Amino acid sequence: MLGISIFNGLVYGSLLIICASGLAMIYGLRRVVNFAHGALYMLGAYIGYTLSLYLNIWFALLLAPLAMGMIGVLLDKAVFRPLQERDPLSVLLVTFGLLLVIEDLVRAFWGRGSLSIEVPALLADSIELFGNPTPLYRLAVIGLGVGSMVLIWAWLRFSRTGLYVRAASTDPLTTAMMGVNTERVNALVVGVGTALAGLAGVAAAPMLSLAPSMGADVLVDSFVVVVIGGLGSLGGALISAILLGQVQSFGTIYLPGLSAVLPFLMMIAILIWRPSGLAGNRV
Amino acid sequence: MNTLLSFDKVNAYYGNAHILHDFSIDVKEGESLALIGRNGVGKTTFVNALLGQAKVRSGSIRLGRKESARWHPYMPAKEGVMVVPQGRCIIANLSVEENLLLGAATGRKGYWTVPKIYGLFPILRERAHTPGTALSGGQQQMLAIGRALMGNPTLMILDEPTEGLAPVIVDQLGDIIRQVNEQGTTILLIEQNLHLVARVSRRYLAVEKGSVIAEGIVDPEQIEQLQQFVVV
Ligand SMILES: Nc1ncnc2c1ncn2[C@@H]1O[C@H](COP(=O)(O)OP(=O)(O)O)[C@@H](O)[C@H]1O
Ligand SMILES: [Mg+2]
Numbered sequence: 288m289l290g291i292s293i294f295n296g297l298v299y300g301s302l303l304i305i306c307a308s309g310l311a312m313i314y315g316l317r318r319v320v321n322f323a324h325g326a327l328y329m330l331g332a333y334i335g336y337t338l339s340l341y342l343n344i345w346f347a348l349l350l351a352p353l354a355m356g357m358i359g360v361l362l363d364k365a366v367f368r369p370l371q372e373r374d375p376l377s378v379l380l381v382t383f384g385l386l387l388v389i390e391d392l393v394r395a396f397w398g399r400g401s402l403s404i405e406v407p408a409l410l411a412d413s414i415e416l417f418g419n420p421t422p423l424y425r426l427a428v429i430g431l432g433v434g435s436m437v438l439i440w441a442w443l444r445f446s447r448t449g450l451y452v453r454a455a456s457t458d459p460l461t462t463a464m465m466g467v468n469t470e471r472v473n474a475l476v477v478g479v480g481t482a483l484a485g486l487a488g489v490a491a492a493p494m495l496s497l498a499p500s501m502g503a504d505v506l507v508d509s510f511v512v513v514v515i516g517g518l519g520s521l522g523g524a525l526i527s528a529i530l531l532g533q534v535q536s537f538g539t540i541y542l543p544g545l546s547a548v549l550p551f552l553m554m555i556a557i558l559i560w561r562p563s564g565l566a567g568n569r570v
Numbered sequence: 571m572n573t574l575l576s577f578d579k580v581n582a583y584y585g586n587a588h589i590l591h592d593f594s595i596d597v598k599e600g601e602s603l604a605l606i607g608r609n610g611v612g613k614t615t616f617v618n619a620l621l622g623q624a625k626v627r628s629g630s631i632r633l634g635r636k637e638s639a640r641w642h643p644y645m646p647a648k649e650g651v652m653v654v655p656q657g658r659c660i661i662a663n664l665s666v667e668e669n670l671l672l673g674a675a676t677g678r679k680g681y682w683t684v685p686k687i688y689g690l691f692p693i694l695r696e697r698a699h700t701p702g703t704a705l706s707g708g709q710q711q712m713l714a715i716g717r718a719l720m721g722n723p724t725l726m727i728l729d730e731p732t733e734g735l736a737p738v739i740v741d742q743l744g745d746i747i748r749q750v751n752e753q754g755t756t757i758l759l760i761e762q763n764l765h766l767v768a769r770v771s772r773r774y775l776a777v778e779k780g781s782v783i784a785e786g787i788v789d790p791e792q793i794e795q796l797q798q799f800v801v802v
Contacts, residue, residue, distance in 0.1 A: 447671075454661050454672050461659040464677035466623060466647030466721060 290417050292536045298425045298494075300532025301432025302487045304525055306505055307512035308439060309483030311524045314513065315456040316476045319378055323385035324484050325506025326536055329499065330389055331355045331485025332492040333397050336404055338492065344407045344493070352486040359481025363474040386502075392497045401496040404489075411568050417520070428490055436525060439479075452476055508535070511550040515557045517564025527557075572599040573632075574725045574756055575620075575651065580629035582612075584620040589615045589624060591780040597725060602748070602757040604767045604788065606799050607777035613760045614656050615780070620646055621653070634724075647676050647696055652718035656760075658710045660702040666694055669702040669713055673720030679751065680722030685730035689715040689747040690746060708739040715746070732763050744769040762800045768793040 290480040310324045331351050338347035366385070370378045410424040429475070443449035454462040455469050463469045487505070489545025495501070512531055536554050545552075575597040582590035589612045597603055608615055618624040620631060622641040630637050646653070652673070661669055670684055688695035693711040695713040697705060702713055708793050711731055718726050728747065732740040744766050751757045751770070767774065768790040776784040776799040784799065 370722065419784050450664070450668055451672060451675065453663055454668075457663050458661050459660060460621075460623070460643055461661060462672065463643035464647065464653050464655065464659075465717065466644050467672070468644045469643075470642075 289556075290419050292540060293533065294416075294421065294425070295530070296533035296536030298428050298532070298545035299535055300399050300529045301429045303505070303508055303512055303532055304432050305435050305483050305490070306487035307482035307509040307524050307528055308436070308521055309487075310509045311513045311516065311518075311521055312452075312476050312483075313480040314518055315520075316452065316459075316473050317363070317371070318375065319367050319382065320375065321480075322379060322506070323380040323389060324480075324509060325502030325504075326386040326389035326483040327355060327358070327481050327502075327541075328488040328505050329497075329502035330358075330393060331488030332404075332497050333393055333402075333488075333500065334485070335489030336397070336402050336497055339404050344404060347404070347487055348486075351489040352482040355485025356478040356482035358485075359478040361472050362481060363477035367477060368470065368473070374400055390499045390502075397497075397499075399499065401498045403496045404492040406493040413558070414541075424493060428494070431486075431490055435483065436521075439521065448472070448475070508550055511554045515554055515564055517566040520564065520566040523564050523566030571601075573597065573760075574599050574634065576632045577616070577619070578617060578630050579634070580626055580631060582615055582626050584615075584624055589780050590619060592629070593619075593733045593777075593781055594629075595775060595782060597756060597758055599724070600751075600754065600756055601773060602751045603759070604771035604773045604774040605758060605760045605777060606762065606767060606774055606796060608762070608800055608802060612780040613777055616731055616777075617653060617655070617727060617760070620651070620727075634788040647721055647723075648779060650678065650722070650723040652723035652725035652726050654711075654714045654718045654726065654728040654731055656733070658714040660705070660710050660713055662701060662703045664702055665699050666702050666713055667698040667706065668775070669717050670694070670720050673717035676721055678722040682722050684720070687719060690719075691716055708735050708743075711735060711739075711743060715743070719750065719755075723755060724748065727758045727760070729760045730762065731759075732761070732766055740766055741769070762794055764793045764800060767796070776795045 302466040306328055310321060313319055313321050334354055335351035338350050366381060370381060406424045408429050413422045427552045436552040443453055451462060451467045451472050455467065455472050458468050508531060512524050515527035531550055531553065534549050535546065536548040541551065573596050576597045577593050579589055579592045579594055581588065581592065593616060605613055615624050619626050620641060621643040623643065626639045630639055631641060633646060633651060636649060661672065664672065668683065693709055694716060695711060705713060715731065731743060740763065747757060747759065747770050757770065759767065759771055764795055767788060771788050774786060774788050774796065775782050
């Protein structure tokens, strides 16, 4: 029982970190609080659904994030960039509007009914792990979470573009002065962040049923993860996603009445302890 | 001689505050020019106009063969103009070496590489992996200069590089700036420290109330004649 709860917490934590790291990156570079991030997660799942019908789930897992990445670049060019001089509150309202538009579009294209994606045949079995039957697909989701984090970390730490991303997240003007086209860096990062939302959505899809409102819970939990982690910090987000995954998993069993407010209680407790989050620094 | 950078009757604003008034300047290839003037006369605004951070409502800015009234902050570097900004602006979450690598973002090839910068400022090699902002003020200034050199500039603009530094370090930096100029990099030094101007520059322009009001040759023997442009 305990083992299963920890395991399920890790699965949810993995999805959260994929989704929340996208949110954190977009905030880190654009300083945009993106309320549409959960809707982008949901859109990724629906695009994955259609791709899995016409091709198969493996293509869906690959192509849905790619498509979302392109949508992200467009989002940056069409919305975030023109609004960059505006005050944060009106940008926040615009992203809230985007959330509503995306949900309506999805209802128009895919209908209101709930849809589902089959678990890929290769991962449909379960194996014994610490004496518990463990679905392979869930195990693979944890692997995906770990893999994405390692890739993002290596990209930021060792690549040239990663260096520009880190620089631009603290001092965009000086970074540009050195000859970095920071607008391009921003578009890339919003693309990557949106692709991560889509990846989390399509990876979550075989474990739940798709509905246009499915982004709401993930959005709230991702915000909690990003705020607890320290705004814009990926390392902090990683730790807080793992924590929140566990809190959610145990909460639904032992404190079912409180499970909706648990993330906030956790956020308040941690922010009292460390007001600027687990990690104070950026990206 | 070729003109590398020229401002022709530039009027620049922050919002509605009119800061530069018919500001004109020509920087010739290979020279070492000083731009002097008191606090608040518009020296940094000149840099900001070049970087597109102050709005140019009339006049034109020409860099090499390109002319425009609206420059983006990343464009001058691509044309070979690197800025050592006032206050140094070392990036806090990057190491010393990463700050240097950032300076090479344009990919312009030339004499300067990381080992060459370490040769010029050995202390930076010792502290290569510490955060850039953990350095002392003088070391941060070396890093800011090294970072600009990494872009292999044809023109390096230094905005009050010696602000707040001890006289020994000022002399040391002055010698290095002169050495860089002798190797062929054009220098535009924005300064109020006339001692440094005497050491580094051969020509000066004096700025007052957002316009260039005087220019001439720097005579190190009679540098005190320029006092009138910098004392309050
Ligand atoms: N961001 C800004 N917005 C409005 N006014 C500014 C800004 N930066 C500087 N100023 C004003 O512009 C004038 C010129 O400033 P600046 O170019 O920084 O002077 P300097 O570099 O010669 O000391 C000053 O009066 C200053 O108060
Ligand atoms: Mg200044």
